[in-house]
Amino acid sequence: MSWQSYVDDQLLATGKISKAAILGKAGGVWAASSGYNAEQDFVTKTAFGAPDSVQGSGITLNGFKFMTLRADADQVLGRKGERGVVIIPTTQAILVGEYDGTPAGDANVVVAKLADYLKSVGY
Template sequence: MSWQAYVDDHLVATGKVSKAAILGKQGGVWAASSGYNLSQSEQDAVVRTYFTQPDSIRASGIILNGFKFMCIQANPDEVIGRKGERGVFIFPTNQAILIAEYDAPTSAGEANIVAAKLADYLKSVNY
C-alpha cells in the first residue's frame, strides 16, 4: 500500500480527519492530503522539535499549513493542539510522524481514535 493511500483511505476517508500528512523522521513528506502543504520550517519543527523539546512547543504553539494551534499536550508519545473547533494530533512511529487534523462537528475523541489506530498499526509493522 502506498503512503498516500494511508492518508487518503485510513484517515481522511473516515470522515473524522479533515487533513493529514505522514512525514519521515529523517525529513520529507511521504504523503499529504490534497492542499495540505507543510512548509519546510513546519516540517523541520515537527521532526526536530515537537517530541524532543516539549516546553518549546508549549510556549510557541503548533503551526501547520500556516495555521497556529495552541499546544494542549506535548510528550514523547503524542502532541495535541487545538484552536476553536479545529484540532490536531501528531504521533511519532518508528520511522515516521503522523499528523491528523480535524474540524467540528468531529470530536477530538473521534479523530484521536482514527489517528492513534493508524499510528499503532505503523508501529506494529516497524514503520
C-alpha cells in the first residue's frame, strides 16, 4: 500500500478526519491530503522537540492556529471551536489529522489506530 493510500483510505475515508498528512521524522512529506501543507519543521522540531513552547504558543498548521490541549512525547492535541488536530509520532513517521465537527475522541481513535498499526510493522 502506498503512503497516500494510508492518508486516503485509513484517515480521510473514515469521515472523521478532514485533512491529514504523514511526515517522515527524518524529513519529507510522505503523503498528504490534496492542498494540505502540514509544516514539517513545526511538527518535527517544535511539537515534539520543544513541547513546552507549543503548550504556550499554540499549534499553527496550514495557516490555522489551534489552542494546545496536550503536548508531550506521545501526542500533541489542539482545538479551536469545532476544529481540532491530532498529531501522533510513530517509529519513523508523524501522523497529522485535522478534524472539523467530529468529536475529538473519535478523531483521536482514527489517528491512534493507524499509528499503532504503523508502529507494529516498524514504521
